[in-house]
C-alpha cells in the first residue's frame with residue numbers, strides 16, 4: 001500500500017518548518033475557518049458549459065485528458081495577455097469543444113499529437129515563445145498518456161481508472177508513472193511531492209460522476225489541497241499566508257518565480273499545509289470538511305475579480 005498522500009502532507013509540513021519566504025498566520029485560522037460557508041464546503045462545483053459531462057467512458061477520457069494538460073499558469077499571461085482570463089477555462093473549453101465535435105482522442109491518437117496539433121486546438125493564432133514552449137509540454141504530456149493507456153491498459157482509459165480500485169491514492173500512483181505527472185520538488189535535502197494534477201484527476205472524476213461509477217473513490221478525504229498558484233494567492237489575500245516583502249515585490253512586478261526554487265516550494269507547501277490546519281480547525285468546530293473540498297471552494301473563490309485583480313506567482317512548470 002503506497003503512502004503517497006501522507007508523503008505530501010509530511011513534506012509540506014517539513015518545508016513550512018524551515019521556510020524563510022512564506023509564513024502561515026496560524027492565529028487567524030480559527031475565525032477564518034468559522035467564516036467559511038459550510039454548504040460550499042460540501043458541494044464541489046463544476047461548470048457544465050466547459051466540461052464534457054454525461055458521456056460515460058468518454059467523460060472519463062475527458063477528465064484524464066484534461067488533467068494531463070491542466071497546467072500552464074506560468075505561461076498564460078504571455079499567451080492570453082489578459083491576467084483576468086482563466087487559463088484553465090480556456091484549455092477546458094477548447095478540449096470540450098474538441099470532444100463535442102470529434103469525440104475523445106483514442107490512445108493511438110494521443111501518442112501522435114504534435115505541438116502544432118495542440119496549438120491549433122488550444123491556442124490557435126498564438127505564435128510566441130511561451131505558446132511554443134507550453135505546446136511542446138502539452139504534446140509530451142498527451143503522448144505519455146497515450147503510451148500508458150495503450151501499453152498498460154489496452155487502449156481503454158476506463159481500465160486505467162478501474163485499476164485504481166476506488167482508491168484516489170492508487171490513481172495518483174498510476175498517473176505518477178508518467179514523468180510530467182511526477183510533481184515533486186527537492187527542498188532541504190529531501191524530495192517534497194505535491195502530485196497536484198494527479199490528485200485533481202480523482203477529484204474531477206468524483207465531481208463529474210457524482211461520486212459513483214468511475215468517480216467513486218473511498219479515500220477522497222485523504223487527498224491534500226492541490227498546490228497550484230491560485231489557492232496560495234487566495235490564502236495570502238485572505239491573510240492566512242504572508243510572503244516576505246522581497247518575494248511579494250517580485251510577484252507583484254510579474255517577475256517569474258523559478259520552478260523548483262525554494263520560494264516556489266514554500267508557496268506551494270504553505271498552501272497545502274495551511275489547508276490541512278484549516279480542515280483540522282473545521283473538524284474541531286464540528287464541520288465535516290476535507291482538503292479536497294476546501295481546495296475546490298478556495299479555487300472557485302479565486303476566480304472572483306477581487307482576487308484576479310492582483311498578480312499571483314508565475315512559475316513555468318508542467319505541474320500546475
Ligand SMILES: Nc1nc2c(c(CN[C@H]3C=C[C@H](O)[C@@H]3O)cn2[C@@H]2O[C@H](COP(=O)(O)O)[C@@H](O)[C@H]2O)c(=O)[nH]1
Pocket residue numbers: 044045046047070071072073076085086087088089200203204207225226227228229230231295296299319320
Ligand atoms: N488547486 C486547484 N488548482 C486548479 C483547479 C483547477 C480546476 N479544477 C476545478 C474546476 C472545476 C472543478 O471544480 C474542478 O475541480 C485548475 N487549477 C489550476 O489553476 C490554474 C489556472 O488558474 P486560472 O488561470 O485562474 O484558470 C492552473 O494552475 C490549474 O492547474 C482546482 O480545482 N484546484
